[in-house]
Structure formats: C-alpha cells, structure tokens
C-alpha cells in the first residue's frame with residue numbers, strides 16, 4: 008500500500024489522522040483487503056478501495072520449491088519486475104528475502120541480477136508490499152535485504168521500510184541489510200538508530216580478485232569497506248556478517264582462506280557466512296569438501312564461520328538467482 012497516498016487521501020477526505028494508523032495496522036497484520044477493517048467506517052473503506060490500491064505490486068508469477076520456499080515475481084505499477092522469496096525453516100522460522108531495486112546497477116559477475124538491466128529504486132511502500140504479500144499467507148519473523156538490488160544505494164527507502172517492519176512482526180534485530188559496501192549508504196545506515204544487522208558481500212580476500220569479480224571494488228576498495236564495518240562494530244557491538252560466495256578455483260584455495268582470516272582478524276567484529284554458489288552460468292561452485300576445508304582454515308585462525316543453507320534452488324529462488332526470467336514478456 009502506498010502509505011503516502013493513503014495519508015494524502017485521508018487528509019483530502021477530512022479524516023482524522025488515526026485512520027491511517029488503523030488501516031496500516033490491519034495491513035501489517037495480514038489483512039487481505041479494506042473489507043476486513045471492521046473499525047473503519049464502511050463508506051470510508053469503499054472510498055479507499057477506489058482511491059488507494061491495496062498493494063503497490065501486482066503478483067505476476069509464483070513458484071513453490073520442494074523445500075517449501077516460495078518465490079513471487081511482482082510488477083510495480085509502472086511495469087518493473089520485482090522478486091521476493093519466503094523461506095520456511097524446520098525450526099518454524101519464516102524469513103522473507105526482499106528486493107530493494109528492480110534490477111541492479113552493479114555488475115557482479117556471479118550474480119544473475121547483475122546481468123539484467125537496472126530499472127529503478129523501489130519505494131519504501133514497494134519494499135513493504137513484498138513482505139505484506141507473504142504476511143497474508145503466514146506470519147513472518149525474519150527479513151533479509153538480499154533480493155535484487157543494492158540496498159544501500161537506496162538507503163532512505165530501505166530504512167523507511169525497516170522502520171515499519173516490527174508492525175509486521177519482524178524486529179530490527181531480525182532484519183539484515185546486505186551490501187557490497189556502498190560507502191555513502193553505509194555511513195547513513197550506521198548513523199540510524201535501529202539495531203539492524205549488517206552483512207557485507209566480500210567474496211575475495213584481495214583487491215585484485217575482488218575487482219575482477221565485483222567491478223564496484225574499483226570504487227570502494229576492501230580496506231575502506233572493512234574499516235567502515237569495524238567502526239560500525241565498535242559503535243554498536245553488533246557483529247558484521249561477511250558473505251563469501253564459494254567459486255571453484257577462483258576464491259576457494261586454502262591460501263585465500265588464510266588471507267581472508269588475516270584481513271578480518273580474530274574477535275567478534277566479523278563472522279563469515281560461506282555461500283554455496285548457485286550456478287548462473289559463469290562459474291562452478293566449490294565442492295562441499297572444499298567449502299568445509301575453507302571453513303576449517305578460518306576457524307583455525309579464530310574467525311567464526313558458517314555455511315549457508317541453500318533454499319529454493321529448484322525454482323531459481325536461491326541467492327543471486329533473482330533475475331526475473333518471466334519479465335521478458
């Protein structure tokens with residue numbers, strides 16, 4: 008729901024301010040439409056249904072994985088493709104992965120979104136509508152900004168959406184923003200008062216390799232990105248998650264694990280999340296054994312590390328696969 012349009016419309020109709028809060032709290036709790044908002048007068052409900060579309064996004068396609076993961080392709084009102092994913096875990100955790108942009112202006116070589124055309128930044132309401140779509144199916148409690156786009160290039164909308172997530176059932180501590188280390192946005196993010204989690208996509212232990220697989224490194228190099236992350240940890244005492252996608256023969260050698268460990272150092276500032284590569288045609292993923300070996304080297308050097316569970320691979324819903332294939336139409 009376009010919340011600015013909602014408030015403007017209520018003002019035009021001479022409605023008291025609290026009506027906006029009533030409407031939002033119904034939507035945030037998973038209401039399917041204005042009809043369900045029993046504490047809002049029926050005439051007003053009808054008026055709103057005419058003037059404020061219940062969602063800024065239209066569902067175009069949904070796919071469900073064998074593991075229960077659901078991927079939905081939406082269209083914005085100006086026809087831009089947006090994908091979001093609901094991940095269901097055995098421990099009952101429900102996590103939504105949202106997009107912050109339609110497409111992405113960055114060109115990371117291993118990422119499917121990086122190969123598609125950039126559309127535009129999404130509004131806070133368009134980000135929230137991805138979550139509300141899944142909230143209408145079932146309660147959700149975790150959220151990651153790991154869909155299409157670079158969230159910190161659209162930091163105001165991302166923070167605006169994050170601000171309202173607790174109303175939907177997702178606390179700030181269970182909300183993670185993932186970035187390639189876009190420094191201006193990172194500064195703005197670090198200055199915000201919400202205890203959001205930060206994840207940074209590193210993928211290489213040195214600038215030469217990182218620039219080769221992530222051209223944005225030419226602009227914001229490793230040492231600057233890591234310095235900014237360390238400052239964030241020093242101020243908030245919240246560990247920064249380092250994302251590292253495992254590419255066979257590219258960044259997965261034991262020497263590279265040692266280099267990564269010395270870059271990050273022991274201590275609580277960083278924790279590494281090794282991501283099994285989801286093939287998008289360019290690289291081969293590292294084997295399970297190689298990933299386990301890489302993790303062991305990090306741990307020997309006092310760096311905490313986990314291997315990310317892959318979800319939704321059979322429906323192209325896994326990390327880096329959100330490229331809106333059905334969007335060509």
Ligand code: SAH
Nearest residue numbers: 118153156157185186208250284285326327
């Ligand atoms: N632009 C942000 C957020 C979106 S991507 C960022 O890059 O952090 C979320 C994560 O998925 C990033 O760590 C990204 O590097 C990773 N990723 C991209 N393509 C992938 C692929 N094909 N397989 C596994 N992980 C991938």
